[in-house]
Amino acid sequence: MAGNSYGQLFRITTFGESHGGGVGVVVDGCPANLEISENDIQKELNRRKPGQSGITTSRKESDTIHILSGVFEGKTTGTPISLLVYNEDFHSSDYDNLKDVYRPGHADYTYDVKYGMRDFRGGGRASARETLARVAAGAIAKKYLKEKYGMEFLSYVEKVGDIDSSVDLNTITSEQIEANIVRCPDKNAAEKMIALIESVRNDGDSIGGVIRGVIRNVPAGLGEPVFDKIPADLAKAMMSINAAKGFEIGSGFAGTRLHGSEHNDEFYIATDGKIRTKTNNAGGTLGGITTGENIYFRVAFKPVSTIMKKQRSVNKDKKAVEFTAKGRHDPCVLPRVVPIVDAMSAITILDHILRNKAYLK
Amino acid sequence: MAGNSYGQLFRITTFGESHGGGVGVVVDGCPANLEISENDIQKELNRRKPGQSGITTSRKESDTIHILSGVFEGKTTGTPISLLVYNEDFHSSDYDNLKDVYRPGHADYTYDVKYGMRDFRGGGRASARETLARVAAGAIAKKYLKEKYGMEFLSYVEKVGDIDSSVDLNTITSEQIEANIVRCPDKNAAEKMIALIESVRNDGDSIGGVIRGVIRNVPAGLGEPVFDKIPADLAKAMMSINAAKGFEIGSGFAGTRLHGSEHNDEFYIATDGKIRTKTNNAGGTLGGITTGENIYFRVAFKPVSTIMKKQRSVNKDKKAVEFTAKGRHDPCVLPRVVPIVDAMSAITILDHILRNKAYLK
């Protein structure tokens, strides 16, 4: 109810702030007997961690994961898995000059209104550091879905600012995505994106972009009709990520310009006898339920709010102020958001796998 | 869990199919002492009902609402409000020729995969008729929010196909929206939209479009951080509506091309002493919590799947088929979706009002 849990049957509850003891997650509802190690989780966390490349923040944190419960002799037991990363590298003093300022684009003002106070260090609970807990939980979901269903989660950076990419969603691999620091499998576009991010950073500014989400080998029949449609739950999952401003699935906004006769995906019988669709404007679901075609979607992320330029705002005492942020920040959050999108996708799909299974014969 | 409920503290559970006894909703968690009548609800239902104008389906259904419980001497009692519309105008025979066909763009195939059977009459539970239950419940939420907070819900049709409109979100009124049958307050655009819809219908085809959602006079501090952010919950609410393919809030996808220095909304102290922002790229929330600025968002709807043209598909027995839909259908669903978007907005916001209130001092 207070918004720190996600999922119904595979349910995660995250906790922790940017500064303080640590950031973690309790995963409740992971089926028993899945082999899982800290290393399986660490690999995904490393894709998200700060300081991983020249185009992210230069802040260095090891983000080392600890499994505190729920795993016995290398396997999940069916009981809650708690995962914890201790905080380190405190530069609380970076925030001292800002503790009373309502930074534009940040949650400072809204948290103060809501709670009558806030932990101002590093954004407190509103910090993107919270998302490491999602990536940790998502690593478990990804592993389960890979092993039991051969599912793959292949998000990548599709756009940075105006720079677009061209990628074949049917053949893309995770190696291609990880082949460069911006996580765009179109090599030419990736180079331009990196150059743009570097230029933006040199200006002390930031830039937004679009992540393409791709989920492959999804069983048909997942999703609940009416409110808990797969597109609805994916939309919620994605829009809950810091800085997300838009979500579309399949043909999305562009599809609104089509006629029904163009948009409808024709069914046919594939050579393996399966029912397939010739096109996939739907993006992998009909009536909110998966068709078995790949799910693909796009998520818009605004430019990072923290910039190194002087800005005007107001403070807690309702005085006008001018300020310049200190510290080390990402000029573009997109490359580090890729594993978060994958994690939220995997958590959402695994939750629906379990829900669907409950009602099967 | 089976997906037919929405909301936490103001919680609706809808039931009913296109054909059968009726369609209804149980509203659990409406505060006591709100004056409400069947007429208050009927007004909203009339905005959604079929046959209301020359550009919707010509199917005529009165969609008369009945309050079965939860209201005593004209006021809500705090107990569940059940609302029911009996089904009428059965043309089940319209569907006889299609009962084994998996219509492209429809949920026929996915329901069969999921449940091993389906009520094929009029789409059964996947029918847009389900949304009348949402509009009925939303009418209660809208009335509550209007009376207690002066809130207004002012969705309208922003685009049909390629025809865009130009509207001042700050001055728009519900009268302007209701002034024409397409529910676009830009009169010139409305005329073109109507002409386009008529032309599409004459072709036996359909067309999509975009709804703009506007919520005015929202208190600051609503929304829960992390997962249950207002943008996340609105996204889910909107993407759960039949035919929705995309959602964006504030600057949305377009905002991804901006720099942080352009996108950040500068805070200032208004003449009434309130903290305001000069621009509203955020769309009314920061860190997922309302700022007090208007909430605005856009929702993409694909073209209606049922068209009057011959289509190819497969049937239950995995045979290729050709078919042409019968019956009376909307060539463009947008004008009738406006009240659904308002309803889902109001339900979402009232739910968060109650959630926020629970934690206040």
Added chain:
Amino acid sequence: MAGNSYGQLFRITTFGESHGGGVGVVVDGCPANLEISENDIQKELNRRKPGQSGITTSRKESDTIHILSGVFEGKTTGTPISLLVYNEDFHSSDYDNLKDVYRPGHADYTYDVKYGMRDFRGGGRASARETLARVAAGAIAKKYLKEKYGMEFLSYVEKVGDIDSSVDLNTITSEQIEANIVRCPDKNAAEKMIALIESVRNDGDSIGGVIRGVIRNVPAGLGEPVFDKIPADLAKAMMSINAAKGFEIGSGFAGTRLHGSEHNDEFYIATDGKIRTKTNNAGGTLGGITTGENIYFRVAFKPVSTIMKKQRSVNKDKKAVEFTAKGRHDPCVLPRVVPIVDAMSAITILDHILRNKAYLK
């Protein structure tokens, strides 16, 4: 959140008051393809309905069930099943003299405090009439569990006042329970109970008693550890029934006087190779999870609060009053509670069947 729903995956939401349009329930999460008819449900409702015998209220209501949705061609579709009984036999005037009185033992005062108003007719939402919705939903759960698992729900009246019964839980049948109007399979005890109830009624008074709950053929492994233990969920289910004051499972309160060496149920290998326990002090669960042994428990019900004697109380205006109830009331609620206990048992167990299934390999 407002307390009108029960269950997670098999979830019921009840609505309706003693007077008004009707009383009903939405059942969300019933698996598809279960054959169900209004007759299946009516049979259970008839066990609960008023006027069924000489020891219940003489109020006559047919309590005719209507299936409004979720069933197609005689089978459940997996979508919400809505069930409705219209209200009839209104004697609202019976309550006119009491509308401002806070009747002792009733919810009049607490509803007024909570909601600032109440529907005073027949107890409104606090009326035991609400439980017909549970019985209707429970009839579906019972049928499912009988067909898929051979489970039996065999609650009966164990005590009325001081009159106790002696019954063999392992051989009891539903025919024995239904063989007399008090629903106690011990014939001698039943006669004494009937005589006691008649005598109490002649005094214008009421009397309490104890229901024994019995569930047979329960699969092992149901229930979730920690909070959602089967005993915890059954306790909640039973204590949510009007007039319930106590719950115990297995050895219950009496077992607290035993030593561990007496109480522990010894495991052995049965002739069919199954792991069984020689005794069943546990009542069918260990660590909150079913062992496969029968579940048995007891529920205490206080004497009905409405009596035909003059009572002292206060009214809404905080004045002392004397009053005598009018109308037709049960002198002992136990015989009509039996199907409610069965219904709540079946709903609880089916919910856990689905939950357990979700996590299985």
Added chain:
Amino acid sequence: MAGNSYGQLFRITTFGESHGGGVGVVVDGCPANLEISENDIQKELNRRKPGQSGITTSRKESDTIHILSGVFEGKTTGTPISLLVYNEDFHSSDYDNLKDVYRPGHADYTYDVKYGMRDFRGGGRASARETLARVAAGAIAKKYLKEKYGMEFLSYVEKVGDIDSSVDLNTITSEQIEANIVRCPDKNAAEKMIALIESVRNDGDSIGGVIRGVIRNVPAGLGEPVFDKIPADLAKAMMSINAAKGFEIGSGFAGTRLHGSEHNDEFYIATDGKIRTKTNNAGGTLGGITTGENIYFRVAFKPVSTIMKKQRSVNKDKKAVEFTAKGRHDPCVLPRVVPIVDAMSAITILDHILRNKAYLK
């Protein structure tokens, strides 16, 4: 869904096993601005911890609490509070001889059936060690309710085996409860209880008992009608505690023998103008909603399953075995359960305080 969370608006999620990294809890939904320190929590944990007196297990664990998040400058921030106790004093080898044995009265067999495996060390997740997480969370709830409402939670040991006590519920204090190691404020009874527990331990056996729960200064109007009645939610809370076998509120099972004219609590106007009842057979609620009178209830706990006597059972391979438990165990769990009952009471009541507040004007 997997049973490790409790509460709706004040929601706790516990994690951790007897052995492994630690045991902890995430508290989601604590209002902001409550002063809380590790010391506040430690005080309650010390009432539960092993080795605290001569009649508990001699196992020594410091059970030191760590606040990892959700508290800033000594105050709650409204974000999730995570509390962790690291495990220590591992005697895993105590369990080696039992790892394949299904101990009578324990969850060994049912966990194996449910999950296909189990962490056999110290009972794993089924260990009573899990309850320290509840006590930690409950300490926060207790402090909030004490400060804002003056509420007091005064559970005590009412019976051990056949030894009953006599206590005035209206004047009892926490000092009286803590005045002896068995936590029974009736000094004479306490001495006999201690002697009984010592005698039972010397026999290598165990004994059960009854806890009396008392909640004072409860506001009227708490609880939701129908399913989430206060008695129903307290019953669930209590029956979820390890070894609980029964729950009754107010007159409970004894009240079933009364007539309505004896049982009904007469309303009157107290000298302070408040509406009160002369008796309190109801135990503080009517129609499931609090009256403002004290809540009192009783919880039955079976004798501890682990005894030092030789027992017969079966093992994983379905072979008959004889075994004797090793290690240090409580001969009677009651004295250490008192703070758990208080914790679950406080969590339940605070949850309902928040729920009630959500719907108020």
